Amino acid sequence: MKFLSFLISSVETIRMTSYTDKGEKPERGKFVKFHHLTFWVGNAKQATVFYCDKFGFEPLAYKGLETGSREVVSHAVKQDKIIFVFASALNPGNEEMGEHLVKHGDGVKDIAFQVEDCDFLVKKAKERGAVIVREPWVEQDSGGKVKYAIVKTYGDTTHTFVEYMGPYKGLFLPGYHEPLFRDPLLPKLPPGHLNFIDHIVGNQPDDKMVPVSDWYQKCLMFHRFWSIDDKQIHTEFSSLRSIVVTNYEETIKMPINEPAPGRKKSQIQEYIDYNGGPGVQHIALNTSDIIQAIVNLRARGLEFLCAPDSYYDTLRQKLKTAKIKVKEDLKILQELKILVDFDDKGYLLQIFTKPVQDRPTLFLEVIQRHNHFGFGAGNFKSLFEAIEKDQDARGNLTAITADGPGNAKPFY
Numbered sequence: 001m002k003f004l005s006f007l008i009s010s011v012e013t014i015r016m017t018s019y020t021d022k023g024e025k026p027e028r029g030k031f032v033k034f035h036h037l038t039f040w041v042g043n044a045k046q047a048t049v050f051y052c053d054k055f056g057f058e059p060l061a062y063k064g065l066e067t068g069s070r071e072v073v074s075h076a077v078k079q080d081k082i083i084f085v086f087a088s089a090l091n092p093g094n095e096e097m098g099e100h101l102v103k104h105g106d107g108v109k110d111i112a113f114q115v116e117d118c119d120f121l122v123k124k125a126k127e128r129g130a131v132i133v134r135e136p137w138v139e140q141d142s143g144g145k146v147k148y149a150i151v152k153t154y155g156d157t158t159h160t161f162v163e164y165m166g167p168y169k170g171l172f173l174p175g176y177h178e179p180l181f182r183d184p185l186l187p188k189l190p191p192g193h194l195n196f197i198d199h200i201v202g203n204q205p206d207d208k209m210v211p212v213s214d215w216y217q218k219c220l221m222f223h224r225f226w227s228i229d230d231k232q233i234h235t236e237f238s239s240l241r242s243i244v245v246t247n248y249e250e251t252i253k254m255p256i257n258e259p260a261p262g263r264k265k266s267q268i269q270e271y272i273d274y275n276g277g278p279g280v281q282h283i284a285l286n287t288s289d290i291i292q293a294i295v296n297l298r299a300r301g302l303e304f305l306c307a308p309d310s311y312y313d314t315l316r317q318k319l320k321t322a323k324i325k326v327k328e329d330l331k332i333l334q335e336l337k338i339l340v341d342f343d344d345k346g347y348l349l350q351i352f353t354k355p356v357q358d359r360p361t362l363f364l365e366v367i368q369r370h371n372h373f374g375f376g377a378g379n380f381k382s383l384f385e386a387i388e389k390d391q392d393a394r395g396n397l398t399a400i401t402a403d404g405p406g407n408a409k410p411f412y
Helices: 044-055 095-104 118-127 209-219 267-275 290-299 309-319 330-336 377-394
Strands: 030-040 058-063 072-079 082-089 107-116 132-141 144-152 158-164 196-203 223-228 239-246 253-260 279-286 339-342 347-352 363-370
Touching: 030 095, 030 158, 030 196, 044 058, 044 072, 044 082, 082 095, 107 118, 107 279, 118 132, 118 144, 118 158, 196 267, 196 363, 209 223, 209 239, 209 253, 253 267, 267 279, 290 330, 290 347, 290 363, 309 330, 309 339
Parallel strands: 030 082, 107 158, 196 253, 279 363
Antiparallel strands: 030 107, 058 072, 072 082, 132 144, 144 158, 196 279, 223 239, 239 253, 339 347, 347 363
């Protein structure tokens, strides 16, 4: 099929809603920040190598047979303030992890938050209807004590609350030891320049976005930070709606997306189909130097989505009358295919990887902010069309039929 030319949306006027009301301040306790992400994967050792090799992570800590963990192996990797944990079952018959992998494939199982007063936050969440997967418990080793609790969120995804009960001096968390091996190749590769988790996006089926965002507001006492609907974000074929929720201190941003009706299956619906339901669609990692980061990540062999050159032609024209000035060289941004979104006060730079596994589900974003606190709404359309191009190559840019998106027949 021949695609229509890309619609250059980073420079259109996009109507969105930003919220100034922080809502309810917890009477006790608080959500401090993202602590770490846990991925359930088929082979944690190999997944760890991929993220270290391609993204610039380094081994942080290990828990497995050699450390006394007999059921699950976990490899923790770190880059600046970002920590990912890759976990796999060690023994045959682990039904929970096995069924999760069959249904979802490799992906994010848990988003952990560092909290203060875990007991109170769990009590509040439970009173307000949250499903508590595991009540608070304490683990300790020579590094100190840590309290945890696990709460169910959308789909099969969970949130672990992590509370330090005093200074913790260990490598990562109780039970973790030094990595068994440190690849001598990694120090020879260019650094990733990724600094912290900016936001984590969860995809929902149609009509489930509002209930999920309401759950965060009710059970975790988060508030709405930003939203946009399908009248503002759409391509020729598909569209989306998005609500961003955040904690009171606004250190944890959680965009919640859903597909909206369109001529063809949206990339969000494609995610839902291949993920077997809702889950984490992408992880945005913040950098202070996106140009060097992308130069280095491309050199490490990481694949990114590409915007057309016409995007940058129109961008240059619109920036001539903009109230802000992009400090970076637009020629270099174009060569690297980095997108630009801006308003009257600032701008952001962003780029998205292709899916990081065979299923077209999870991908990552690299983002740099210059006094801009949005989520690249001006680039959504260009992003969608780049993804739609890959969808077409996968045979998944299909028409929505009466049989439903999972049974969609080709439109062309």
